[in-house]
Amino acid sequence: xxADLAVIGLGHLGLPLAQAAVAARIETIGYDPDPHRLAxxxxxxxxxxxxxxxxxxxxxxxxxxxxxxxxxxxxxxxTPPGRDGVPDLTALAEAARALASRLRPHTTVLLESAxxxxxxxxxxRPLLEEGSGLRAGRDFHLAHSPSRTDxxxxxxxxxxxxxxxxxLTPACTEAAAAFYGRLTDKVVRARGLRxxxxxxxxxxxxxxxxxxxxxxxxxxCHDLGIDLWDVIRCAETKPxxxxxxxxxxxxxxxxxxxxxxxxxxxxxLRMVGLAQDINTRMPQYVIQRSATLLNxxxxxxxxxxxxxxxxxxxxxxxxxxxxxxxxxxRRLTDLGASVSYHDxxxxxxxxxxxxxxxxxxxxxxxxxxxxxxxxxxxxxxDLQGLAVKAQLLLDTRGATPAGAAHRL
Numbered sequence: 001x002x003a004d005l006a007v008i009g010l011g012h013l014g015l016p017l018a019q020a021a022v023a024a025r026i027e028t029i030g031y032d033p034d035p036h037r038l039a040x041x042x043x044x045x046x047x048x049x050x051x052x053x054x055x056x057x058x059x060x061x062x063x064x065x066x067x068x069x070x071x072x073x074x075x076x077x078x079t080p081p082g083r084d085g086v087p088d089l090t091a092l093a094e095a096a097r098a099l100a101s102r103l104r105p106h107t108t109v110l111l112e113s114a115x116x117x118x119x120x121x122x123x124x125r126p127l128l129e130e131g132s133g134l135r136a137g138r139d140f141h142l143a144h145s146p147s148r149t150d151x152x153x154x155x156x157x158x159x160x161x162x163x164x165x166x167x168l169t170p171a172c173t174e175a176a177a178a179f180y181g182r183l184t185d186k187v188v189r190a191r192g193l194r195x196x197x198x199x200x201x202x203x204x205x206x207x208x209x210x211x212x213x214x215x216x217x218x219x220x221c222h223d224l225g226i227d228l229w230d231v232i233r234c235a236e237t238k239p240x241x242x243x244x245x246x247x248x249x250x251x252x253x254x255x256x257x258x259x260x261x262x263x264x265x266x267x268x269l270r271m272v273g274l275a276q277d278i279n280t281r282m283p284q285y286v287i288q289r290s291a292t293l294l295n296x297x298x299x300x301x302x303x304x305x306x307x308x309x310x311x312x313x314x315x316x317x318x319x320x321x322x323x324x325x326x327x328x329x330r331r332l333t334d335l336g337a338s339v340s341y342h343d344x345x346x347x348x349x350x351x352x353x354x355x356x357x358x359x360x361x362x363x364x365x366x367x368x369x370x371x372x373x374x375x376x377x378x379x380x381x382d383l384q385g386l387a388v389k390a391q392l393l394l395d396t397r398g399a400t401p402a403g404a405a406h407r408l
Contacts, residue, residue, distance in 0.1 A: 003027045003059075005179075006070040008095045010060065012043040012254050012319070013112050014076030016149045019045055020158035020183050022053045030060045031067060031098070044151035044317055068102030072179050074110045075099070075124070076147070087115055089123060096124055100131025108141040108175045110165075114204070114254075117197045120144045121168065136168055143167035143176035144193050146200035152317045162186040166196025205272050210245045212275035215282050218247035218408050222289075229398040229407060247408055249375050249396040250282040250324025252313025283327040286396060286408070290371055291335065293392055293406055299370050302336030307359060307369035309386075310376025311343045318345035325375050326351055340365060344380050366390040374399065 007018040010032040021028045038060050041050050054060075067073060077095040079087040092113055099109070109128060111120050120143075125136050136142040145165045150156060163180045165187060167173030177187045190196040214232070221228035228247065236244035291301045311325035312318060320326070325341075329351045332339050341349055342359040349356045359365030363385065366372045372390040377383070377399040387393055387404035395405040 003029045003066075003070050004072060005029070006031055006067050006073045006099075007076060008032075008067070008073060008099060009076035009078065009091070009113075010037045011076065011078050012151070012321075013078075013147045013149060014074070015041055015045045015050075016043050016151070016158065017074060017076060017112065017147075017183075018058060019049060019053055022056050022058045024182050026182060028058050029066055029070065030058065031062070031064065032060065033062055033094075033098075035062050043149055043319070064098040064102065067099050068104060070107065072108045072110065073099055073103075074112055076112050079113045079115055087119075089115070089119070092119075092124065093127060096127035097131055100128045103128060103132035103134055103140060105134060105139045106141075108143070108172075108179060109136075110142075110176055110179070111144045112147045114146070114200050115144075115197060117194045117201065120193045120197060125168070137172060141167065141169075141172040141175035142193075143172045144196040145176060145180065146196060146203070148203075151319065152314055158183055160185055162188050164188045164190055164196055164199050166190035166192050166194070168193055205269065205275075208251060208279060209271055209275045210243070211248075211251055212278040214245040215247045216278050219285060222408070227402070227407075229402070246398060247396075248282065248324075249286045249328060249373075249408070251279040252322035252324060253319075254321055283324045283331065286324075286328055286373065286375075286394075287331045287335070289406075289408065290332070290373060290394055293394060294371055297370075297392060300336075301332070304337045304370040305368065306332050306337045306339050307365050307372045308339060308341040309343075309362075309366075309372055309374045309381070310378050311341050311349060312345055312376055312378075315376055315378050316345070320346065320349075323375075328373070328375065329356060340369070343376070344378060362386070363389045366393075374405070 004027045005021050007014045007028060007030045010030045014030065018028055018030045038050050041047060075095050077091040079089060079092055082088040111124055125142060129135060134140050143165055145163055148161050161184060163184045165173060165176040165180060167176055173189055177189060180187050218228050232244055232246060235242055294301055294304050308325055308329060311323055313321055313323040329339050340357040340359050342362050342365060366386055366389045371392045374395045374397055377397045383400045387400050393405035396408040398407055
């Protein structure tokens with residue numbers, strides 16, 4: 001049967017969009033060539049959420065023929081960084097071809113995937129036009145809207161987060177505004193496709209650059225014997241000109257730093273590259289601090305029992321994408337440590353193709369470990385109790401009370 005909306009790609013971008021659309025009573029189908037996609041839902045959408053969506057009329061399909069019977073199609077294909085750091089557009093191309101051969105006149109096509117500026121017009125548009133025989137801006141509407149999904153955020157969901165849109169033509173922009181206006185309280189119109197695409201570049205790089213600054217401050221303050229967490233607490237009382245970021249063991253998640261250069265301008269974002277260098281060094285810094293703490297307590301990393309606490313990239317979320325825990329576990333193992341982990345959201349974990357033992361009893365495991373490293377602060381953790389039980393605790397998130405643990 002026809003549907004108002006087709007969400008193409010049911011990963012960390014598409015599934016939250018489909019959930020919001022179903023909640024807004026928009027007749028929605030989700031297309032994904034992977035028939036098992038909904039078995040392991042992503043981006044904070046739980047299996048129970050998926051069941052509620054299905055009972056409300058949502059349909060997940062693997063037959064691309066279904067795409068020929070919708071009014072609006074939103075492409076949410078993954079665009080992970082390739083070896084050169086540039087987004088890999090393979091999945092986007094496959095999604096575009098699947099839609100193009102079924103594209104009907106007057107359809108509104110939207111792209112939410114994170115891409116470099118110019119991708120919607122120079123990469124997606126030709127695929128859609130060649131496969132459909134239709135012309136964007138005349139026969140169908142084409143627009144870009146950067147995803148602002150923040151998994152696990154209880155304060156800002158789809159409805160109360162402004163949606164940026166930019167179309168190929170003014171009419172395309174208005175068609176996109178009409179759709180997203182059904183999902184969110186506020187729609188922000190960019191001047192065009194490239195401006196909308198670049199919003200995501202700026203937002204993502206803002207996060208990474210500020211994380212790099214505070215991570216570098218963490219190293220400096222430790223060397224100087226200064227409590228950075230207290231510095232941040234005081235600094236964030238300034239009502240203007242400051243936004244608090246906090247250090248951590250590394251930067252994970254789906255939003256990778258993007259440098260849109262050098263072509264065609266010949267310019268690159270040097271600060272983005274430097275920020276990435278700093279952030280990718282943080283797992284090694286955690287290893288360095290861990291080894292130092294063990295040595296100060298008369299123990300060597302070789303043969304030490306190390307418990308990693310919280311291994312997901314974000315608190316209270318079952319997502320390991322880009323989590324620094326993987327590199328930290330690998331480096332500890334290379335040093336000869338015996339590594340185990342505890343995470344209420346991750347029942348099984350492999351590093352280098354080998355299973356990492358999972359601690360069933362948190363307090364017993366912490367008491368038995370020579371070193372416990374808090375990598376992610378899940379709400380279920382009683383950190384005061386943990387600090388009492390653990391022989392030695394390294395807190396990379398500043399979540400324990402002052403003096404209760406060694407902070408990053």
